[in-house]
Structures are given as C-alpha cells and as structure tokens.
Amino acid sequence: xxxxxxxASIRFSLACIVMATAIGCATIPPAPxxxxxxxxxxxxxxxxxxxxxxxxxxxxxxxxxxxxxxxxLPWLMSCAMQAETCEAADACNK
Numbered sequence: 014x015x016x017x018x019x020x021a022s023i024r025f026s027l028a029c030i031v032m033a034t035a036i037g038c039a040t041i042p043p044a045p046x047x048x049x050x051x052x053x054x055x056x057x058x059x060x061x062x063x064x065x066x067x068x069x070x071x072x073x074x075x076x077x078x079x080x081x082x083x084x085x086l087p088w089l090m091s092c093a094m095q096a097e098t099c100e101a102a103d104a105c106n107k
Contacts, residue, residue, distance in 0.1 A: 048090045050078035062099035 054074035057065030065074045081088050092105035 048094045050075045050082065050088075050090070053078060053088065053090045053093050056094055056096075057099070057102060060096070060099050060102065062102055064099075064103075 054065050057074065064077075067073050068077065078088055078090075086106075089105040093102045096102035096105060
C-alpha cells in the first residue's frame with residue numbers, strides 16, 4: 014500500500030508540474046517587435062512631418078534614421094510611432 018501511495022503522489026506532482034508549465038507558458042505574450050525606420054518614416058510622412066522627407070542632399074528619411082540608430086543619439090522610435098502630431102514626434106527626440 015505504501016508503494017502505491019508514493020507512486021500516486023509522484024504522478025500527482027508530475028501532473029501538477031506539467032499543468033503549471035503549460036499554463037504558465039501559454040499566458041506569456043510575445044514581446045512586440047520594435048518599430049523599423051521604414052515604419053517610423055511612413056508614420057511621419059502620414060502626419061506631414063518635415064523630417065520624414067528627403068534631406069536637401071537627397072538622403073531619405075530611412076537613411077537618416079538608420080544612421081541615427083547607429084549613432085550616439087538614436088531616435089526613440091516607439092515614442093515617435095505613438096505620436097499623433099509632428100510636434101509630439103519631435104518631442105520624442107529632444
């Protein structure tokens with residue numbers, strides 16, 4: 014009898030671990046993808062922001078953004094994507 018109780022206890026514990034793992038993993042949502050320079054520039058263009066157009070030297074917004082992302086002061090792209098006005102987007106990077 015004692016052996017059956019131990020086996021039953023082990024089976025129950027294993028079932029609990031499996032259930033907890035399955036439920037725990039199912040509730041973790043995937044992290045949202047970071048916005049790309051293309052997305053930020055399109056958003057800025059849709060808002061009518063001057064920074065979303067090509068520079069006088071012909072560099073596109075995406076090129077400027079890509080360069081900024083590799084520099085010491087990268088654009089805060091998630092903030093810019095949430096902006097509803099050009100002024101709000103500009104404030105993200107000040």
